Amino acid sequence: MGSDRGSEILSRLRADRRRDRCVTHVERVAARPGTPADWPEWVDPLLVGRLRAAGITAPWSHQAAAAGAAFAGRSVVLATGTASGKSLGYLLPVLSTLLADPTARALYLAPTKALAHDQLRAVRSLALTAVRAASYDGDTPAGERDWVRAHATFVLTNPDMLHRGILPGHRRFGPFLRGLRYVIIDECHGYRGVFGAHVAQVLRRLRRVCARYGSQPVFVLASATVADPGVAAARLTGVDVDVVDEDGSPRGVTDFALYEPPLFLAAGRQQGAGAAAGAGAGAAGRTAGLAGDAADAGGGAGGAVVVAAEEADGGDVSGVGENGAPVRRSATAEAADLLADLVADGVRTLVFVRSRRAAEVVANSARRALGLVAPELSERVAAYRAGYLAEERRELESRLRSGDLLGVAATIALELGVDISGLDATVIAGYPGTLASLWQQAGRAGRTGQGALAVLVARDDPLDTYLVHHPEAVFGRPVEATVFDPDNPYVLGPQLECAAAELPITDGDLELFGSAARPVLDDLVRRGRLRRRPAGWYWTQRDRPDVDIRGVGGRPVRIVESDTGRLLGTVDAATSHSTVHPGAVYLHQGASFVVEELDLEESVAFVVHAAPDWTTTARDHTDIRIVQQTRTRVVDPGLAVCFGTVEVTSQVVGYQRRLITTGEVLGVAPLDLPPRHLRTRGVWYVVSEGLLAQAGVEPADVPGAVHAAEHAAIGLLPLFATCDRWDIGGVSTALHPDTGLTTVFVYDGHPGGAGFAERGFGRFGPWLTATRDAVSACECPAGCPSCVQSPKCGNGNEPLDKAAAVRLLTTILGRLAGH
């Protein structure tokens, strides 16, 4: 027993032959004894006493290393695993300093209010009366804010409040900023993409304002384990940082299984229907010779489509995908079965799913299954998700802790800040998007001194497929980096306006904001936003600049129920044409609606409650133009890889309806929507006719080969950059006017770029290798959602040539290896 608990549970599951076949790999993540260090001599004795009383007898080596660097005045990033106690790494220097020096101040930034409140509770539990800690965020009452500004020595907040409240009101924060010694940036791997670029500039604004008050704070960053944490931390803060990434904390043994649900085989009749309908679309795609996959930037659309996909496959009624492709049993259906079996076996299990609806579906179906075999157990399974009332959640948490609840299906809501222990197993239904989240979720299981089981159940998409067949990508050194581009002019412009409104920008400030700042400032002057005077650049408007650091640009489109006027939600402007066009089926909290009208001028979509038995998918035409090629890697005369600025023009031209039950295509309806333009950054590769011939790709097969290669590449980029496939788009074409050759583009779906395509350029070889491996590993005959089909394809996944894509990618990789 003891440390073998995880493997015991797993072997009981594998006794079922069908299930045994789904397990692609089992990794035994070894126990680690832990490396304690001495308390650094500078740590305040009172603090040591309080920590000892709380059960912390000594720091682990990584905590002591990070604390030492920070106390010595060196900025540092602490990048170690979940539950390794990163907070002690910054609390030691911060609290010791605050105890010793009544004028010293510290600022803590977390990506969410909840996490900041958790930290505040942790600090207050140490009962250090000389440390006046307080949170300062949207929930802080006005009266309390004055007290915080005047008296708090340790302020816990978030980047939004720093941006909107503290920096614009810096004069009222004068004494605090003057004494600011430490800035803690927790969960810093969360600052990615456009949001990351904004936060990077907010931190530069903070450094500039601090310098004005005579302080130069040390930055202490806490990160999950990612590739190059030091690079990301330096880019985020603009200062050099030490890196501490040797985890000295102890860990129990975990048996980690990778699991791929079985493939359904398509029924002949349905395949025929799909293929016939596909042929028409395919002809259109081939005529154009260009396949576009508009990026649906923003989580809103991703979420909506995730729900739609589950809607379509969750019931397991359909074994047929687009164009007759086979599909896998859904990860949620498989996870529900696993949950029922584990609970029946008395195993305390947590299932992680990606949507609220899926949490309910998994819990309900596990309860139903248990009802047949062990009715007394079905009451001991529940769903836990965002949207529940605080009391409900607290009750569920305490039932889980006490062991009264044996099984819980949870959304990411359980990931942060909630203390649950004593679980035996976690089942992760679908890769959660980043390795950091995967380990955070897997790390939920494991009682002290006992082993635990973690299972990653693959969803039907190329990244999940790749991961369950490439354990080294999960268990080896992380290749995924936190990326963002602080020089994005669409971020830098508004941020420089904010900075100028805080204090005029001088020549001396230019270095701080980076080499892109000068041209952006000139542009702001030309547009009358700033005024150039001898002493610097001045904000000229009466009102402060209004900048949303989490926004993705454009006014969001509100979704309003026509009969009642009730606001159901919003979608990003960028995605609205493809998700809420007239006729679109829109899902909201399990209920379905049909869009009656999309009013682009007022940014509102009117919907009616209806439950048609079909789903809708938008069709679009996408063109891409190279604006500026900034980096080029000529591999040989037949192959070049490039990075630069591109302009993407996409137009939703129609939508397809498919029956939920059989996947049968009911038809394509035209739409009349204006084109949309996106200027962003892209990575592209250009191949010659000679290379295509070497790969054995006939001219007629080129569109299908490059389109399939493009889809898979979009699916795999999130392995290398912290993005989601919905954050990026692509275009593939047999003949591109700007290059005169066959070209595949992958671009950032956000104005100005977000760093994802740049990372793809930098890691081109490994990225394409993973892409080729994901496609060739899939056992489907001619392409399916696990390899080359994309749920957001604007061309109805036509044409796609899986075999030719593998040959093309292999030939490209051969040429890369030769140079």
Ligand SMILES: [Zn+2]
């Ligand atoms: Zn496949």
Ligand SMILES: [Zn+2]
């Ligand atoms: Zn496509």
